[in-house]
Amino acid sequence: MSKKQKRVLIRILISSVLFAAGEVLIITGSNPFNEASLFAFFLIPYLIVGGDVLLDAIKNIIRGQIFDENFLMALATIGAFAIGEYPEGVAVMLFYQIGELFQSYAVNASRKSIASLMDIRPDYANIEIDGVLKQVDPEEVSVGDIIIVKPGERIPLDGVVKEGTSSVDTSALTGESLPRDLSEGNEALSGCINLNGVLSIQVTKEFGESTVSKILDLVENASSKKAKAENFITKFARYYTPVVVIGAALLAIIPPLLIDGALFSEWIQRALIFLVVSCPCALVISIPLGFFGGIGGASKCGVLIKGSNYLEVLAKTGMVVFDKTGTLTKGNFKVTEIYPAKGATIHKDEILKLAATAESYSDHPISTSLKEAYGIKIDRKQLESVEEISGYGVKAIVDGKRVYVGNAKLMEQCSIDFERKTTPGTLVYVAIENSYAGCIVIADEIKEDSADAVVNLKNAGVKRTIMLTGDSKAVGKMVAEELGLDEVYAELLPADKVNQLEELIKQKRLYGNLAFVGDGINDAPVLAEADVGIAMGGLGSDAAIEAADIVIMDDRPSKIVTAIEISRKTLKIVKQNIILALGIKGIVLLLGAFGMATMWEAVFADVGVSVIAILNAMRALDVSRYQG
Structure with a gap:
């Protein structure tokens, strides 16, 4: 809870105590006050809890923004004091502030700045000056300069590799956890982390035009494009408040002028009752409480929603766009298939054993996947003469046989005739003594509930399910077909994802709001750009979680359906409260205008309806059917 919220809570508590004390004195008949002192007694809690509302109303009037909820609350409560209903004036303002506090807490409690966690900006670049390596600000490096990137450092600027070979972690850009190999002539993108070898990179873009700089800009710009949902009560009050005020004024002035024997005092009394009844207390309490209940209920299901808007x-989402790795798939690479060479007598297990043994000294994710798939402790006494060729693979002697384990480039370099596979995934070719033995496929696993999530989304009325991924087209197509997605766009960098998303957003009129689901830093700009951004919070990056509007805490895509169903239930409850409050108030307003409603009816139309609306709003907290 923020300091401002704590101050409001303290004011509410103090006013509540004073209000309760005054009510007890009145109800028990032990009222020691005369009219003036009673007015002064209730004026104290009224000013404590509602002083800021009165001040805001005055400021808005000065600015020309007269008819808003602050003005209506001020007018209604001042009207209650004017006709001697002091407790009513305090109670209305108390309820209003409680509702505002709930709403502000629901919106702001878990929301922090996106920029504070966008920690992919490089702090420095290594540049050689007079034979000495010096650290300089990336913005000081010019196009054409040579920078040196050591193992463990982040590549600060875009460029082309001039010397060295290494594996780089590109997850900050593509979201894909499998490192990519760089060698001379390859493009190196800023934001990637160099994992092992030293790289000399010739800069091709200034820092302001670099990939990492553009990601930061995309997040900021996308966040600023997303307009905050305007408070319903403010929109409602734009029309409701002027009508009520004008109606009350006409009620106080016109009848005494047109009706014989009508007294101004009587009709002014009716007009003030009219104002008290018109106070939208049930709305200002039940609407934020309904949304707050929906947010609280969703949190019980492991879904954090950062605001009622x-x-x-x-609730009106018709398109759901997914990232792949870490969202629909686990982000854990494993051996999925082994293909022995045609006509070969070697068994799959033997191919895996040779590959795992040859790779046993490496910590590369591919090597780790091979060793995990083999699952038996490797006898390294069988292994000798290991030669790791960065970007290609490994040559080694295993149990007296020369073994080659690597990609297609290794097979070609060693002049080995092999069968090129087109199976989606990372392909590891194995050869023994210059003779092709087989191929091992390593791929990401699809999450157990991803397929169910897609089916249930369609059953829930979502018209289109789409995947955007930085992975290859073959892998993207395979995953999309397996899950039953409607469309897939592959081999996308962050800027490409934003551009593609903007094209999809243009189709909102046909399909409804667009939700994007992702988990990586690279997804942060897209999460901010979408109508509603959903992040996987269990293993997702801090940047994605902070950029998102909704966070799935257990990383299960099926929870997206839960979130949609809870949102629709909440919206239904809110609409019920709006109809209830406006319906009853409309009836009592008419009765009051004709002198058929007393302050008791006015209190029921205000406080009574508020209690009913609050009880109805509490139903949003019941999410037992979604838990299991």
Whole structure:
């Protein structure tokens, strides 16, 4: 809870105590006050809890923004004091502030700055000056300069590798956890982390035009494009408040002028009752409480929703766009298939054993996948003469046989005739004594509930399911077909994802709001750009979680359906409360205008309806059917 929220809570508690004390004195008949002192007694809690509302109303009037909820609350409560209903004036303002506190807490409690966690900006670049390596600001490096990137450092600027070979972690850009190999002539993108070898890179873009700089800009710009949902009560009050004020004024002035024997005092009394009844207390309490209940209920299911406006947007979602790795798939690479060479007598297990043994000294993710698939402790006494060729693979002697384990480039370099596979995934070719033995496929696993999530989304009325991924087209197509997705766009960098998303957003009129689901730093700009951004919070990056509007804490895609259903239930409850409050108030307003409603009816139309609306709003907290 923020300091401002704590101050509001303290004011509410102090006013509540004073209000309760005054009510007890009145109800028990032990009222020691005369009219003036009673007015002064209730004026104290009224000013404590509602002083800021009165001040805001005055400021807005000065600015020309007269008819808003602050003005209506001020007018209604001042009207209650004017006709001697002091407790009513305090109670209305108390309820209003409680509702505002709930709403502000629901929106802001878990929301922090996106920029504070976008920690992919490089701090320095290594550049050689007079034979000495010096660290300089990346913005000081010019196009054509040579920078040196050591193992463990982040590549600060875009360029082309001039010397060295290494594996780089590109997850900050593509979201794919499998490192990529760089060698002379390859393009190196800023934001990637160099894992092992030393790289000399010739800079091709200034820092302001680099990939990492553009990601930061995309997040900021996308976040600023997303307009915050305007508070319903403010929109409602734009029309409701002027009508009520004008109606009350006409009620106080016109009848005494047109009706014989009508007294101004009587009709002014009716007009003030009219104002008290018109106070939208049930709305200002039940609407934020309904949304807050939906947010609280969703949190019980492991879904964190960062504001009531996102519930409303989610309820009208017709397109769901997914990232692949870490969202629909686990992001854990494993051996999925082994293909022995045609006509070869070697068994799959033997191919895996040779590959795992040859790679046993490496910590590369591919090597780790091979060793995990083999699952038996490797006898390294069988291994000798290991030669690791960065970007290609490994040559080694295993149990007296020369073994080659690597990609297609290794087979070609060693002049080995092999069968090129087109199976989606990372392909590891194995050869023994210059003779092709077989191929091992390493691929990401699809999450157990991803397929169910897609089916249930369609059953819930989502019209289109789409995947955007930085992975290859073959892998993207395979995953999309297996899950039953409608469309897939592959081999995308962050800027490409944003561009593609903007094209999809143009189709909102046909399909409804667009939700994007992702988990990596590279997804942060897209999460911010979408109508509603959903992040996988269990293993997702901090940047994605902070950029998102909704966070799935257990990384299960099926929870997206849960979030949508909760949002629709919440919106239904909110609409019920709006109809209830406006319906009853409309009836009592008419009765009051004709002198058929007393302050008791006015209190029921205000406080009574508020209690009913609050009880109805509490139903949003019941999410037992979604838990299991």
